Amino acid sequence: MKNSLIISTYNWPEALALVLKSLKNQTVLPDEVIIADDGSTDETKLLIENFKKESTFPVSHVWHEDVGFTKAIILNKAIAKTEGDYIIQVDGDCIMHSNFIEDHLTFASKNCYLYGSRVNIQKPYLDALYKNQQVQFSPFSKGIKKRTRAIYSPFLSQFYKSNHQFSKKFRGCNTSYFKSDFIEVNGYNEDFKGWGREDSELALRFFNKGLKSRRLRYRGIVYHIYHHEKSKSRLELNNNIELTTIKEKLTWTANGVDKYH
Incomplete structure:
Protein backbone atom coordinates (compact mmCIF):
# COMPACT_ATOMS: atom_id res chain seq x y z
CA MET A 1 0.00 0.00 0.00
CA LYS A 2 1.45 3.32 -1.09
CA ASN A 3 0.89 6.32 1.16
CA SER A 4 0.88 10.07 0.55
CA LEU A 5 1.54 12.72 3.20
CA ILE A 6 -0.34 15.98 2.64
CA ILE A 7 0.94 19.11 4.42
CA SER A 8 -1.25 22.22 4.16
CA THR A 9 0.43 25.61 4.53
CA TYR A 10 -0.02 29.34 4.10
CA ASN A 11 2.71 31.98 4.47
CA TRP A 12 4.43 30.60 7.55
CA PRO A 13 7.80 29.20 6.42
CA GLU A 14 9.25 29.28 9.96
CA ALA A 15 6.63 26.79 11.13
CA LEU A 16 6.74 24.72 7.93
CA ALA A 17 10.52 24.36 8.30
CA LEU A 18 10.00 22.67 11.69
CA VAL A 19 7.30 20.40 10.28
CA LEU A 20 9.65 19.35 7.47
CA LYS A 21 12.44 18.78 9.98
CA SER A 22 10.14 16.50 11.97
CA LEU A 23 9.40 14.65 8.74
CA LYS A 24 13.08 13.74 8.41
CA ASN A 25 12.93 12.12 11.87
CA GLN A 26 10.08 9.73 11.05
CA THR A 27 10.56 6.05 11.85
CA VAL A 28 8.69 5.30 8.60
CA LEU A 29 9.00 7.73 5.72
CA PRO A 30 6.12 8.51 3.36
CA ASP A 31 6.11 7.29 -0.23
CA GLU A 32 5.49 10.86 -1.35
CA VAL A 33 4.85 14.30 0.13
CA ILE A 34 2.56 16.90 -1.36
CA ILE A 35 2.52 20.39 0.12
CA ALA A 36 -0.88 22.03 -0.34
CA ASP A 37 -0.08 25.74 -0.46
CA ASP A 38 -2.99 28.18 -0.20
CA GLY A 39 -1.13 31.04 -1.88
CA SER A 40 2.16 31.58 -0.01
CA THR A 41 4.91 33.88 -1.25
CA ASP A 42 8.27 32.89 -2.75
CA GLU A 43 9.86 32.42 0.68
CA THR A 44 7.80 29.27 1.18
CA LYS A 45 8.53 28.14 -2.37
CA LEU A 46 12.29 28.44 -1.77
CA LEU A 47 12.03 26.46 1.46
CA ILE A 48 10.22 23.65 -0.35
CA GLU A 49 12.67 23.67 -3.26
CA ASN A 50 15.59 23.27 -0.83
CA PHE A 51 13.78 20.48 1.00
CA LYS A 52 13.19 18.66 -2.30
CA LYS A 53 16.93 18.57 -3.01
CA GLU A 54 17.73 16.66 0.17
CA SER A 55 14.70 14.35 0.24
CA THR A 56 14.85 10.65 -0.55
CA PHE A 57 11.14 10.61 -1.52
CA PRO A 58 9.19 12.63 -4.10
CA VAL A 59 8.05 16.07 -2.91
CA SER A 60 5.47 18.10 -4.84
CA HIS A 61 4.38 21.70 -4.26
CA VAL A 62 0.76 22.35 -5.23
CA TRP A 63 0.12 26.11 -5.14
CA HIS A 64 -2.60 28.47 -6.21
CA GLU A 65 -2.98 32.24 -6.04
CA ASP A 66 -3.85 33.83 -2.71
CA VAL A 67 -7.54 34.73 -2.85
CA GLY A 68 -8.22 34.35 0.87
CA PHE A 69 -8.68 31.27 3.04
CA THR A 70 -9.51 28.49 0.55
CA LYS A 71 -8.03 25.47 2.33
CA ALA A 72 -10.75 23.11 1.04
CA ILE A 73 -9.83 23.94 -2.55
CA ILE A 74 -6.06 23.55 -2.22
CA LEU A 75 -6.45 20.27 -0.32
CA ASN A 76 -8.65 18.88 -3.08
CA LYS A 77 -6.11 19.95 -5.70
CA ALA A 78 -3.27 18.35 -3.75
CA ILE A 79 -5.06 15.09 -2.97
CA ALA A 80 -6.16 14.77 -6.60
CA LYS A 81 -2.45 14.64 -7.54
CA THR A 82 -1.52 11.93 -5.05
CA GLU A 83 -0.41 8.52 -6.24
CA GLY A 84 -0.89 6.85 -2.87
CA ASP A 85 -3.72 4.57 -1.83
CA TYR A 86 -3.68 6.05 1.67
CA ILE A 87 -3.71 9.73 2.63
CA ILE A 88 -2.11 11.06 5.82
CA GLN A 89 -2.89 14.69 6.50
CA VAL A 90 -1.20 17.28 8.71
CA ASP A 91 -1.11 21.07 8.87
CA GLY A 92 2.01 23.12 8.25
CA ASP A 93 2.01 24.33 11.86
CA CYS A 94 1.93 20.84 13.42
CA ILE A 95 5.26 19.23 14.27
CA MET A 96 5.00 15.46 13.96
CA HIS A 97 6.01 12.97 16.64
CA SER A 98 8.73 10.70 15.23
CA ASN A 99 6.26 7.77 15.04
CA PHE A 100 3.48 9.82 13.45
CA ILE A 101 3.46 8.21 9.99
CA GLU A 102 4.15 4.73 11.34
CA ASP A 103 1.23 5.06 13.77
CA HIS A 104 -1.23 6.08 11.08
CA LEU A 105 -0.12 3.26 8.79
CA THR A 106 -0.26 0.71 11.62
CA PHE A 107 -3.96 1.33 12.17
CA ALA A 108 -5.01 1.97 8.58
CA SER A 109 -8.02 -0.18 7.72
CA LYS A 110 -10.68 -0.23 5.05
CA ASN A 111 -13.87 1.74 5.67
CA CYS A 112 -12.29 3.58 8.59
CA TYR A 113 -10.66 6.97 9.06
CA LEU A 114 -8.23 7.87 11.84
CA TYR A 115 -7.63 11.01 13.87
CA GLY A 116 -4.89 11.67 16.38
CA SER A 117 -4.06 13.98 19.27
CA ARG A 118 -2.83 17.57 19.15
CA VAL A 119 -0.56 19.00 21.84
CA ASN A 120 -0.46 22.82 22.03
CA ILE A 121 2.85 24.71 22.05
CA GLN A 122 2.27 27.97 23.94
CA LYS A 123 2.97 31.51 22.77
CA PRO A 124 5.69 32.38 25.36
CA TYR A 125 7.75 29.40 24.18
CA LEU A 126 7.91 30.37 20.49
CA ASP A 127 11.25 32.19 20.66
CA ALA A 128 12.92 29.17 22.27
CA LEU A 129 11.18 26.82 19.83
CA TYR A 130 12.59 28.60 16.78
CA LYS A 131 16.00 29.27 18.34
CA ASN A 132 16.48 25.59 19.21
CA GLN A 133 14.67 24.32 16.10
CA GLN A 134 12.99 21.86 18.46
CA VAL A 135 10.96 19.01 17.00
CA GLN A 136 11.04 16.48 19.83
CA PHE A 137 8.83 16.74 22.93
CA SER A 138 7.71 14.69 25.91
CA PRO A 139 4.94 15.18 28.47
CA PHE A 140 7.55 17.01 30.59
CA SER A 141 8.78 19.40 27.88
CA LYS A 142 8.71 23.13 28.47
CA GLY A 143 6.24 25.30 26.63
CA ILE A 144 3.37 22.87 26.09
CA LYS A 145 -0.10 22.46 27.56
CA LYS A 146 -2.54 19.53 27.58
CA ARG A 147 0.44 17.41 28.57
CA THR A 148 -1.44 14.13 28.80
CA ARG A 149 -1.86 14.29 25.03
CA ALA A 150 1.93 14.12 24.74
CA ILE A 151 2.06 10.70 26.42
CA TYR A 152 3.19 8.13 23.86
CA SER A 153 1.99 4.66 24.86
CA PRO A 154 1.25 1.85 22.40
CA PHE A 155 -0.13 -0.13 25.37
CA LEU A 156 -2.71 2.49 26.35
CA SER A 157 -3.61 3.22 22.72
CA GLN A 158 -4.97 -0.30 22.22
CA PHE A 159 -7.94 0.50 24.45
CA TYR A 160 -9.28 2.92 21.83
CA LYS A 161 -11.17 0.92 19.20
CA SER A 162 -12.83 1.85 15.95
CA ASN A 163 -16.52 2.66 16.11
CA HIS A 164 -19.27 4.15 14.01
CA GLN A 165 -19.71 7.54 15.57
CA PHE A 166 -18.68 11.11 14.82
CA SER A 167 -16.35 12.71 17.37
CA LYS A 168 -15.97 16.43 18.00
CA LYS A 169 -12.33 15.66 18.81
CA PHE A 170 -11.68 15.12 15.08
CA ARG A 171 -9.11 17.55 13.63
CA GLY A 172 -8.08 17.78 9.99
CA CYS A 173 -4.55 18.67 11.10
CA ASN A 174 -4.08 15.04 12.17
CA THR A 175 -6.08 12.53 10.19
CA SER A 176 -5.73 9.74 7.65
CA TYR A 177 -8.01 7.77 5.34
CA PHE A 178 -8.07 5.75 2.14
CA LYS A 179 -8.08 7.90 -0.97
CA SER A 180 -10.90 5.76 -2.36
CA ASP A 181 -13.12 6.78 0.58
CA PHE A 182 -12.24 10.43 -0.01
CA ILE A 183 -13.19 10.12 -3.69
CA GLU A 184 -16.47 8.39 -2.85
CA VAL A 185 -17.69 11.42 -0.88
CA ASN A 186 -16.15 13.81 -3.47
CA GLY A 187 -13.54 15.17 -1.11
CA TYR A 188 -13.70 18.54 0.57
CA ASN A 189 -16.68 20.81 -0.04
CA GLU A 190 -15.26 23.87 -1.79
CA ASP A 191 -18.23 25.99 -0.73
CA PHE A 192 -16.25 26.46 2.50
CA LYS A 193 -14.35 29.74 2.44
CA GLY A 194 -12.64 31.27 5.45
CA TRP A 195 -11.81 29.48 8.69
CA GLY A 196 -13.90 26.68 10.09
CA ARG A 197 -15.79 23.44 9.58
CA GLU A 198 -14.33 22.19 6.28
CA ASP A 199 -12.60 19.32 8.10
CA SER A 200 -15.45 18.27 10.37
CA ARG A 217 -5.03 8.36 21.54
CA TYR A 218 -1.46 8.00 22.88
CA ARG A 219 -0.20 7.57 19.30
CA GLY A 220 -0.28 9.66 16.14
CA ILE A 221 0.69 12.82 18.04
CA VAL A 222 1.34 16.31 16.65
CA TYR A 223 2.53 19.47 18.40
CA HIS A 224 0.59 22.52 17.27
CA ILE A 225 2.56 25.78 17.14
CA TYR A 226 0.69 28.71 18.66
CA HIS A 227 -0.69 31.38 16.31
CA HIS A 228 -3.26 34.13 16.56
CA GLU A 229 -6.79 33.01 15.75
CA LYS A 230 -7.78 33.40 12.14
CA SER A 231 -10.76 35.52 11.16
CA LYS A 232 -14.07 33.82 11.88
CA SER A 233 -16.08 36.19 9.69
CA ARG A 234 -17.55 33.32 7.66
CA LEU A 235 -18.03 30.90 10.51
CA GLU A 236 -21.82 31.29 10.58
CA LEU A 237 -22.04 30.54 6.85
CA ASN A 238 -19.74 27.55 7.25
CA ASN A 239 -21.78 26.33 10.21
CA ASN A 240 -24.89 26.39 8.04
CA ILE A 241 -23.21 24.23 5.38
CA GLU A 242 -22.27 21.69 8.04
CA LEU A 243 -25.75 21.74 9.58
CA THR A 244 -27.21 20.92 6.15
CA THR A 245 -24.89 17.92 5.91
CA ILE A 246 -26.10 16.74 9.31
CA LYS A 247 -29.79 17.37 8.66
CA GLU A 248 -29.88 15.81 5.20
CA LYS A 249 -27.34 13.06 6.02
CA LEU A 250 -25.31 13.99 2.96
CA THR A 251 -22.54 11.73 1.72
CA TRP A 252 -21.60 13.73 -1.38
CA THR A 253 -20.72 17.33 -2.16
CA ALA A 254 -21.43 18.71 -5.63
CA ASN A 255 -18.54 21.17 -5.36
CA GLY A 256 -15.74 18.72 -4.66
CA VAL A 257 -12.60 17.00 -5.88
CA ASP A 258 -14.07 15.39 -9.01
CA LYS A 259 -13.31 18.48 -11.10
CA TYR A 260 -9.56 17.77 -10.81
CA HIS A 261 -9.46 14.22 -12.17
Missing part, protein backbone atom coordinates in the same frame (compact mmCIF):
# COMPACT_ATOMS: atom_id res chain seq x y z
CA GLU A 201 -17.94 18.40 7.50
CA LEU A 202 -15.79 15.96 5.53
CA ALA A 203 -15.72 13.63 8.54
CA LEU A 204 -19.51 13.92 8.83
CA ARG A 205 -19.91 12.74 5.22
CA PHE A 206 -17.54 9.85 5.99
CA PHE A 207 -19.82 9.05 8.94
CA ASN A 208 -22.99 9.34 6.84
CA LYS A 209 -21.39 7.03 4.27
CA GLY A 210 -20.99 4.36 6.96
CA LEU A 211 -17.27 4.66 7.68
CA LYS A 212 -16.00 3.86 11.14
CA SER A 213 -13.54 6.13 12.93
CA ARG A 214 -10.69 5.43 15.32
CA ARG A 215 -9.03 7.88 17.66
CA LEU A 216 -5.27 7.44 17.86
Whole structure:
Protein backbone atom coordinates (compact mmCIF):
# COMPACT_ATOMS: atom_id res chain seq x y z
CA MET A 1 0.00 0.00 0.00
CA LYS A 2 1.45 3.32 -1.09
CA ASN A 3 0.89 6.32 1.16
CA SER A 4 0.88 10.07 0.55
CA LEU A 5 1.54 12.72 3.20
CA ILE A 6 -0.34 15.98 2.64
CA ILE A 7 0.94 19.11 4.42
CA SER A 8 -1.25 22.22 4.16
CA THR A 9 0.43 25.61 4.53
CA TYR A 10 -0.02 29.34 4.10
CA ASN A 11 2.71 31.98 4.47
CA TRP A 12 4.43 30.60 7.55
CA PRO A 13 7.80 29.20 6.42
CA GLU A 14 9.25 29.28 9.96
CA ALA A 15 6.63 26.79 11.13
CA LEU A 16 6.74 24.72 7.93
CA ALA A 17 10.52 24.36 8.30
CA LEU A 18 10.00 22.67 11.69
CA VAL A 19 7.30 20.40 10.28
CA LEU A 20 9.65 19.35 7.47
CA LYS A 21 12.44 18.78 9.98
CA SER A 22 10.14 16.50 11.97
CA LEU A 23 9.40 14.65 8.74
CA LYS A 24 13.08 13.74 8.41
CA ASN A 25 12.93 12.12 11.87
CA GLN A 26 10.08 9.73 11.05
CA THR A 27 10.56 6.05 11.85
CA VAL A 28 8.69 5.30 8.60
CA LEU A 29 9.00 7.73 5.72
CA PRO A 30 6.12 8.51 3.36
CA ASP A 31 6.11 7.29 -0.23
CA GLU A 32 5.49 10.86 -1.35
CA VAL A 33 4.85 14.30 0.13
CA ILE A 34 2.56 16.90 -1.36
CA ILE A 35 2.52 20.39 0.12
CA ALA A 36 -0.88 22.03 -0.34
CA ASP A 37 -0.08 25.74 -0.46
CA ASP A 38 -2.99 28.18 -0.20
CA GLY A 39 -1.13 31.04 -1.88
CA SER A 40 2.16 31.58 -0.01
CA THR A 41 4.91 33.88 -1.25
CA ASP A 42 8.27 32.89 -2.75
CA GLU A 43 9.86 32.42 0.68
CA THR A 44 7.80 29.27 1.18
CA LYS A 45 8.53 28.14 -2.37
CA LEU A 46 12.29 28.44 -1.77
CA LEU A 47 12.03 26.46 1.46
CA ILE A 48 10.22 23.65 -0.35
CA GLU A 49 12.67 23.67 -3.26
CA ASN A 50 15.59 23.27 -0.83
CA PHE A 51 13.78 20.48 1.00
CA LYS A 52 13.19 18.66 -2.30
CA LYS A 53 16.93 18.57 -3.01
CA GLU A 54 17.73 16.66 0.17
CA SER A 55 14.70 14.35 0.24
CA THR A 56 14.85 10.65 -0.55
CA PHE A 57 11.14 10.61 -1.52
CA PRO A 58 9.19 12.63 -4.10
CA VAL A 59 8.05 16.07 -2.91
CA SER A 60 5.47 18.10 -4.84
CA HIS A 61 4.38 21.70 -4.26
CA VAL A 62 0.76 22.35 -5.23
CA TRP A 63 0.12 26.11 -5.14
CA HIS A 64 -2.60 28.47 -6.21
CA GLU A 65 -2.98 32.24 -6.04
CA ASP A 66 -3.85 33.83 -2.71
CA VAL A 67 -7.54 34.73 -2.85
CA GLY A 68 -8.22 34.35 0.87
CA PHE A 69 -8.68 31.27 3.04
CA THR A 70 -9.51 28.49 0.55
CA LYS A 71 -8.03 25.47 2.33
CA ALA A 72 -10.75 23.11 1.04
CA ILE A 73 -9.83 23.94 -2.55
CA ILE A 74 -6.06 23.55 -2.22
CA LEU A 75 -6.45 20.27 -0.32
CA ASN A 76 -8.65 18.88 -3.08
CA LYS A 77 -6.11 19.95 -5.70
CA ALA A 78 -3.27 18.35 -3.75
CA ILE A 79 -5.06 15.09 -2.97
CA ALA A 80 -6.16 14.77 -6.60
CA LYS A 81 -2.45 14.64 -7.54
CA THR A 82 -1.52 11.93 -5.05
CA GLU A 83 -0.41 8.52 -6.24
CA GLY A 84 -0.89 6.85 -2.87
CA ASP A 85 -3.72 4.57 -1.83
CA TYR A 86 -3.68 6.05 1.67
CA ILE A 87 -3.71 9.73 2.63
CA ILE A 88 -2.11 11.06 5.82
CA GLN A 89 -2.89 14.69 6.50
CA VAL A 90 -1.20 17.28 8.71
CA ASP A 91 -1.11 21.07 8.87
CA GLY A 92 2.01 23.12 8.25
CA ASP A 93 2.01 24.33 11.86
CA CYS A 94 1.93 20.84 13.42
CA ILE A 95 5.26 19.23 14.27
CA MET A 96 5.00 15.46 13.96
CA HIS A 97 6.01 12.97 16.64
CA SER A 98 8.73 10.70 15.23
CA ASN A 99 6.26 7.77 15.04
CA PHE A 100 3.48 9.82 13.45
CA ILE A 101 3.46 8.21 9.99
CA GLU A 102 4.15 4.73 11.34
CA ASP A 103 1.23 5.06 13.77
CA HIS A 104 -1.23 6.08 11.08
CA LEU A 105 -0.12 3.26 8.79
CA THR A 106 -0.26 0.71 11.62
CA PHE A 107 -3.96 1.33 12.17
CA ALA A 108 -5.01 1.97 8.58
CA SER A 109 -8.02 -0.18 7.72
CA LYS A 110 -10.68 -0.23 5.05
CA ASN A 111 -13.87 1.74 5.67
CA CYS A 112 -12.29 3.58 8.59
CA TYR A 113 -10.66 6.97 9.06
CA LEU A 114 -8.23 7.87 11.84
CA TYR A 115 -7.63 11.01 13.87
CA GLY A 116 -4.89 11.67 16.38
CA SER A 117 -4.06 13.98 19.27
CA ARG A 118 -2.83 17.57 19.15
CA VAL A 119 -0.56 19.00 21.84
CA ASN A 120 -0.46 22.82 22.03
CA ILE A 121 2.85 24.71 22.05
CA GLN A 122 2.27 27.97 23.94
CA LYS A 123 2.97 31.51 22.77
CA PRO A 124 5.69 32.38 25.36
CA TYR A 125 7.75 29.40 24.18
CA LEU A 126 7.91 30.37 20.49
CA ASP A 127 11.25 32.19 20.66
CA ALA A 128 12.92 29.17 22.27
CA LEU A 129 11.18 26.82 19.83
CA TYR A 130 12.59 28.60 16.78
CA LYS A 131 16.00 29.27 18.34
CA ASN A 132 16.48 25.59 19.21
CA GLN A 133 14.67 24.32 16.10
CA GLN A 134 12.99 21.86 18.46
CA VAL A 135 10.96 19.01 17.00
CA GLN A 136 11.04 16.48 19.83
CA PHE A 137 8.83 16.74 22.93
CA SER A 138 7.71 14.69 25.91
CA PRO A 139 4.94 15.18 28.47
CA PHE A 140 7.55 17.01 30.59
CA SER A 141 8.78 19.40 27.88
CA LYS A 142 8.71 23.13 28.47
CA GLY A 143 6.24 25.30 26.63
CA ILE A 144 3.37 22.87 26.09
CA LYS A 145 -0.10 22.46 27.56
CA LYS A 146 -2.54 19.53 27.58
CA ARG A 147 0.44 17.41 28.57
CA THR A 148 -1.44 14.13 28.80
CA ARG A 149 -1.86 14.29 25.03
CA ALA A 150 1.93 14.12 24.74
CA ILE A 151 2.06 10.70 26.42
CA TYR A 152 3.19 8.13 23.86
CA SER A 153 1.99 4.66 24.86
CA PRO A 154 1.25 1.85 22.40
CA PHE A 155 -0.13 -0.13 25.37
CA LEU A 156 -2.71 2.49 26.35
CA SER A 157 -3.61 3.22 22.72
CA GLN A 158 -4.97 -0.30 22.22
CA PHE A 159 -7.94 0.50 24.45
CA TYR A 160 -9.28 2.92 21.83
CA LYS A 161 -11.17 0.92 19.20
CA SER A 162 -12.83 1.85 15.95
CA ASN A 163 -16.52 2.66 16.11
CA HIS A 164 -19.27 4.15 14.01
CA GLN A 165 -19.71 7.54 15.57
CA PHE A 166 -18.68 11.11 14.82
CA SER A 167 -16.35 12.71 17.37
CA LYS A 168 -15.97 16.43 18.00
CA LYS A 169 -12.33 15.66 18.81
CA PHE A 170 -11.68 15.12 15.08
CA ARG A 171 -9.11 17.55 13.63
CA GLY A 172 -8.08 17.78 9.99
CA CYS A 173 -4.55 18.67 11.10
CA ASN A 174 -4.08 15.04 12.17
CA THR A 175 -6.08 12.53 10.19
CA SER A 176 -5.73 9.74 7.65
CA TYR A 177 -8.01 7.77 5.34
CA PHE A 178 -8.07 5.75 2.14
CA LYS A 179 -8.08 7.90 -0.97
CA SER A 180 -10.90 5.76 -2.36
CA ASP A 181 -13.12 6.78 0.58
CA PHE A 182 -12.24 10.43 -0.01
CA ILE A 183 -13.19 10.12 -3.69
CA GLU A 184 -16.47 8.39 -2.85
CA VAL A 185 -17.69 11.42 -0.88
CA ASN A 186 -16.15 13.81 -3.47
CA GLY A 187 -13.54 15.17 -1.11
CA TYR A 188 -13.70 18.54 0.57
CA ASN A 189 -16.68 20.81 -0.04
CA GLU A 190 -15.26 23.87 -1.79
CA ASP A 191 -18.23 25.99 -0.73
CA PHE A 192 -16.25 26.46 2.50
CA LYS A 193 -14.35 29.74 2.44
CA GLY A 194 -12.64 31.27 5.45
CA TRP A 195 -11.81 29.48 8.69
CA GLY A 196 -13.90 26.68 10.09
CA ARG A 197 -15.79 23.44 9.58
CA GLU A 198 -14.33 22.19 6.28
CA ASP A 199 -12.60 19.32 8.10
CA SER A 200 -15.45 18.27 10.37
CA GLU A 201 -17.94 18.40 7.50
CA LEU A 202 -15.79 15.96 5.53
CA ALA A 203 -15.72 13.63 8.54
CA LEU A 204 -19.51 13.92 8.83
CA ARG A 205 -19.91 12.74 5.22
CA PHE A 206 -17.54 9.85 5.99
CA PHE A 207 -19.82 9.05 8.94
CA ASN A 208 -22.99 9.34 6.84
CA LYS A 209 -21.39 7.03 4.27
CA GLY A 210 -20.99 4.36 6.96
CA LEU A 211 -17.27 4.66 7.68
CA LYS A 212 -16.00 3.86 11.14
CA SER A 213 -13.54 6.13 12.93
CA ARG A 214 -10.69 5.43 15.32
CA ARG A 215 -9.03 7.88 17.66
CA LEU A 216 -5.27 7.44 17.86
CA ARG A 217 -5.03 8.36 21.54
CA TYR A 218 -1.46 8.00 22.88
CA ARG A 219 -0.20 7.57 19.30
CA GLY A 220 -0.28 9.66 16.14
CA ILE A 221 0.69 12.82 18.04
CA VAL A 222 1.34 16.31 16.65
CA TYR A 223 2.53 19.47 18.40
CA HIS A 224 0.59 22.52 17.27
CA ILE A 225 2.56 25.78 17.14
CA TYR A 226 0.69 28.71 18.66
CA HIS A 227 -0.69 31.38 16.31
CA HIS A 228 -3.26 34.13 16.56
CA GLU A 229 -6.79 33.01 15.75
CA LYS A 230 -7.78 33.40 12.14
CA SER A 231 -10.76 35.52 11.16
CA LYS A 232 -14.07 33.82 11.88
CA SER A 233 -16.08 36.19 9.69
CA ARG A 234 -17.55 33.32 7.66
CA LEU A 235 -18.03 30.90 10.51
CA GLU A 236 -21.82 31.29 10.58
CA LEU A 237 -22.04 30.54 6.85
CA ASN A 238 -19.74 27.55 7.25
CA ASN A 239 -21.78 26.33 10.21
CA ASN A 240 -24.89 26.39 8.04
CA ILE A 241 -23.21 24.23 5.38
CA GLU A 242 -22.27 21.69 8.04
CA LEU A 243 -25.75 21.74 9.58
CA THR A 244 -27.21 20.92 6.15
CA THR A 245 -24.89 17.92 5.91
CA ILE A 246 -26.10 16.74 9.31
CA LYS A 247 -29.79 17.37 8.66
CA GLU A 248 -29.88 15.81 5.20
CA LYS A 249 -27.34 13.06 6.02
CA LEU A 250 -25.31 13.99 2.96
CA THR A 251 -22.54 11.73 1.72
CA TRP A 252 -21.60 13.73 -1.38
CA THR A 253 -20.72 17.33 -2.16
CA ALA A 254 -21.43 18.71 -5.63
CA ASN A 255 -18.54 21.17 -5.36
CA GLY A 256 -15.74 18.72 -4.66
CA VAL A 257 -12.60 17.00 -5.88
CA ASP A 258 -14.07 15.39 -9.01
CA LYS A 259 -13.31 18.48 -11.10
CA TYR A 260 -9.56 17.77 -10.81
CA HIS A 261 -9.46 14.22 -12.17
